[in-house]
Structures are given as C-alpha cells and as structure tokens.
Amino acid sequence: DAGVTQSPTHLIKTRGQQVTLRCSPISGHKSVSWYQQVLGQGPQFIFQYYEKEERGRGNFPDRFSARQFPNYSSELNVNALLLGDSALYLCASSLEGPFFDQPQHFGDGTRLSIL
Amino acid sequence: GQSLEQPSEVTAVEGAIVQINCTYQTSGFYGLSWYQQHDGGAPTFLSYNALDGLEETGRFSSFLSRSDSYGYLLLQELQMKDSASYFCAVHGGYQKVTFGTGTKLQVIP
Numbered sequence: 001d002a003g004v005t006q007s008p009t010h011l012i013k014t015r016g017q018q019v020t021l022r023c024s025p026i027s028g029h030k031s032v033s034w035y036q037q038v039l040g041q042g043p044q045f046i047f048q049y050y051e052k053e054e055r056g057r058g059n060f061p062d063r064f065s066a067r068q069f070p071n072y073s074s075e076l077n078v079n080a081l082l083l084g085d086s087a088l089y090l091c092a093s094s095l096e097g098p099f100f101d102q103p104q105h106f107g108d109g110t111r112l113s114i115l
Numbered sequence: 116g117q118s119l120e121q122p123s124e125v126t127a128v129e130g131a132i133v134q135i136n137c138t139y140q141t142s143g144f145y146g147l148s149w150y151q152q153h154d155g156g157a158p159t160f161l162s163y164n165a166l167d168g169l170e171e172t173g174r175f176s177s178f179l180s181r182s183d184s185y186g187y188l189l190l191q192e193l194q195m196k197d198s199a200s201y202f203c204a205v206h207g208g209y210q211k212v213t214f215g216t217g218t219k220l221q222v223i224p
Contacts, residue, residue, distance in 0.1 A: 042214030103160035
C-alpha cells in the first residue's frame with residue numbers, strides 16, 4: 001500500500017509569491033495534518049483537517065490556508081511568501097483525528113526554499 | 116499554551132540501554148507520542164501513551180506519568196541504525212499536536 005505522498009518534493013520561490021503544496025493520505029485515512037519543520041527544530045503544527053473540515057489550527061498567520069477534498073487529499077497554500085517560510089513542510093495522515101489512539105503517518109515532505 | 120522539554124543530545128554505546136525524557140506543560144492533555152526521524156527523512160511513529168504506565172513495542176518502550184507531566188522513551192539493545200532524532204509530542208486541547216525540539220541520539224560502537 002502507498003504511504004503518504006507529497007508533491008512537489010522541492011520548490012524554490014521568491015518573496016511575495018504564492019505556493020500550493022499537495023498531499024495524498026494513506027488509503028482509508030480521513031485525517032490530514034500539516035506541519036512546518038525548520039532545520040534543527042521539531043515539526044510545528046499548522047492545520048488539521050478531518051472529514052473535509054478544519055478541526056485544528058496552529059499559531060500561523062492568515063497567509064497560510066488549507067483545504068481537504070472529498071477524496072481526503074489536501075492542499076496547503078501559503079501567500080505572500082517570506083524568507084522565514086523556508087522549511088520542510090510535512091503532511092501526516094491518520095485514520096481519525098490525531099488525538100485518538102491513532103498514529104500519524106508522515107510523508108517525506110516538500111522542501112520549500114524562498115529566495 | 117503548550118511546551119515540552121527534552122535533552123538536546125544523548126550518546127550511548129551499541130548494545131546498551133538509553134532513556135530519553137520528556138516533560139511537558141499543556142492546557143488540555145490527551146496523550147504523548149514519540150517519533151523517530153533520521154536526517155533527511157520523515158518522522159516515523161514509535162508509540163502513543165494516553166494512560167499512565169509503560170507501553171512496550173519490541174526494543175522500544177514508552178512511559179507516561181500524567182500527574183508528573185512526564186514521559187520517557189526507552190531504547191534497549193541499541194543498534195547503530197537507532198542513531199536519529201527522537202521527538203516527544205503532546206496531543207492537547209483544540210486538536211493541536213505539539214512536538215518537542217528533539218533529542219539527537221548518537222550510538223557509538
């Protein structure tokens with residue numbers, strides 16, 4: 001079975017641009033969460049979607065938005081990119097919400113570099 | 116808010132046992148998870164504790180004390196491939212998952 005897949009794997013943008021990152025969860029998983037990981041730090045929670053609705057949001061500005069589609073795949077959008085947005089963006093899926101006794105399965109991430 | 120503390124680095128000898136501690140402060144608590152992440156890789160789920168006590172999965176065990184806001188990950192029979200970063204993560208209120216800053220484990224021969 002395929003794991004969590006994310007695209008693209010690498011992306012280079014300039015300040016002020018917009019970016020869309022994509023995630024396909026493991027088949028049967030209904031919950032998708034997005035994280036930002038800066039080098040040397042732990043993943044920082046951005047959003048959680050469950051059954052196509054936003055169920056949790058971390059401390060990120062409104063430039064960050066996301067959505068989940070009927071097939072449970074998800075997109076993360078970031079507008080007006082800043083140099084500080086350079087990071088590894090991770091998507092994780094789980095059967096239900098992350099705080100039930102369900103492990104999160106992470107994709108390999110999208111490495112976003114802002115010039 | 117939520118905050119977690121874990122040691123930044125730990126070094127241990129191959130075949131030995133190592134314990135990685137995690138203390139947390141959180142508003143709302145559902146459970147504590149542990150993840151392993153090799154350099155350049157994605158985090159991999161190791162364990163989840165919702166109740167006090169010890170959970171054992173092969174060479175890895177995880178412990179939780181909710182009254183002490185404390186948990187640890189125990190790795191036995193260390194192997195070189197266990198060299199990685201280990202993160203504790205709190206499942207807290209408002210459906211947030213907060214990760215610690217990670218413990219870099221180096222296993223030496």
